[in-house]
Amino acid sequence: MRKIVRVLGLVAGMATAPVVAGAETLADALVAAYTNSNLLDQNQAVLRAADEDAAIAVASLRPVVNFVAQAGWRKYDNDTASGSLPRANFETTSSSLSLTAQMVLWAGGRGQLRADAAREAVLATRSALVSVEQEVLLNAVAAYVRYGLAAEIVGLRESNVRVITKELRAAKDRFDVGEITQTDVSQAEAALALAQANLAAAQGDLMIARENYKAATGHYPGRLSGLPKPPATAKSLEEAKAVAQRGHPAVIQVQHQAKAAELGVQIAKTVLGPTVSGEVSVGKDLDTGIGNVGAGLSFNQTLYAGGGNSASYRQALANKDAARAGLLQTVVGVEQSVGTAWANLAVANASIDASRKQIAAAQRAFDGVREEATLGARTTLDVLNAEQDLLSARAARLEAEANRYIGIYNLLATMGLLTAEHLKLGVPTYDPEAYYNAVKDAPAMSAQGKALDRILKKIGN
Numbered sequence: 001m002r003k004i005v006r007v008l009g010l011v012a013g014m015a016t017a018p019v020v021a022g023a024e025t026l027a028d029a030l031v032a033a034y035t036n037s038n039l040l041d042q043n044q045a046v047l048r049a050a051d052e053d054a055a056i057a058v059a060s061l062r063p064v065v066n067f068v069a070q071a072g073w074r075k076y077d078n079d080t081a082s083g084s085l086p087r088a089n090f091e092t093t094s095s096s097l098s099l100t101a102q103m104v105l106w107a108g109g110r111g112q113l114r115a116d117a118a119r120e121a122v123l124a125t126r127s128a129l130v131s132v133e134q135e136v137l138l139n140a141v142a143a144y145v146r147y148g149l150a151a152e153i154v155g156l157r158e159s160n161v162r163v164i165t166k167e168l169r170a171a172k173d174r175f176d177v178g179e180i181t182q183t184d185v186s187q188a189e190a191a192l193a194l195a196q197a198n199l200a201a202a203q204g205d206l207m208i209a210r211e212n213y214k215a216a217t218g219h220y221p222g223r224l225s226g227l228p229k230p231p232a233t234a235k236s237l238e239e240a241k242a243v244a245q246r247g248h249p250a251v252i253q254v255q256h257q258a259k260a261a262e263l264g265v266q267i268a269k270t271v272l273g274p275t276v277s278g279e280v281s282v283g284k285d286l287d288t289g290i291g292n293v294g295a296g297l298s299f300n301q302t303l304y305a306g307g308g309n310s311a312s313y314r315q316a317l318a319n320k321d322a323a324r325a326g327l328l329q330t331v332v333g334v335e336q337s338v339g340t341a342w343a344n345l346a347v348a349n350a351s352i353d354a355s356r357k358q359i360a361a362a363q364r365a366f367d368g369v370r371e372e373a374t375l376g377a378r379t380t381l382d383v384l385n386a387e388q389d390l391l392s393a394r395a396a397r398l399e400a401e402a403n404r405y406i407g408i409y410n411l412l413a414t415m416g417l418l419t420a421e422h423l424k425l426g427v428p429t430y431d432p433e434a435y436y437n438a439v440k441d442a443p444a445m446s447a448q449g450k451a452l453d454r455i456l457k458k459i460g461n
Contacts, residue, residue, distance in 0.1 A: 023223040033140035036218030050125040055442040057118040061111040063103035071095040098283035108270035120260035127253035134418040141409045143216035149402040150209040157199035184380040191384040230408040248416035254330045261323035268316035274301040341411040348404035355397035362390040
């Protein structure tokens, strides 16, 4: 039991333990999770695709210039004279060049509205990326804490096996001198078998925690440092909810989606109106040397489209209503998540206090039962049961402390603050403006293309 107490004493001081030389800290694990996350890489690429959608929308405001070079050959074969057509066999060739520029001159502002909607989609995707970042970091915190907890539980179970092994030997010695019966020995043997089974289960949990750690951080754990002081969250539930309402990435994402839906209504309305387009062309027949220049305007108004355009407008209105309702529901969901995280944290705190009292009571009970057993007033089974109660109480406290620590970071995530920047991890973070600023004006892939390559290399892609 003294060994168990020493092990648990070390665990109890885990939150304030100094950093062990060469050991991995929680900050190290968070940095590794951020830099090695395939999920973040995937969603960063999704954001860049959304940036290109904005570039495509801007490109639609510009003219489309087409260059066409044509060349042809034709052979005529008339072997039989017919009427006024003489018998003839000859070949001809033709070639020409043309340059045409087309542009929509007026469409009710449709092009700019589409560019604005694409910009809102970019901002929404950025917020989605922040949500993914929070998920990655929270998984890393949970993996770090759970691995440490699993390792400590294995230590407890190993100590329990050693203690019960000694109890079994003592029981056999007492049986040999006639102080106890074979029943007491059998009970000690059963307790040892149960302790060994619990140890095997704890070792399995440790292996699972090890794999979870690798999935979260990109590498298997080595030596882990003690848990640092957790970050500050909020002084009250109301404050936590207010922070979440203002800055949670899920709320910001849906706000931009609602704005894009409103722009979608205006876009659908412009489809019902006319479109004015212009065209300028320059061409030359290379065989005759005759050139031509032309310009024209076209006015297009759809008079009847089977009701499709009107249906699209009504659909846009419905999408706008759905987006507004979705925004309200997202706020409700975020507030609920904050409240749930706050309650779970309170439960963990209460569990720690209760387990502390339980440990003290179980320790007194164990000491008393063991003393009474030496006087013959208690059986070996009573001692083993009291020992198991004490072990369970200590394991429960470790679990509650782990839940409380993870709960603090979970509350931070529900508030929308679990980011590398807020945690001050000191790791180079993905800059969503860099790629967007490089492509927002829809550059051609020439000299600008080299600039894009440099940006992608800088952000690690």
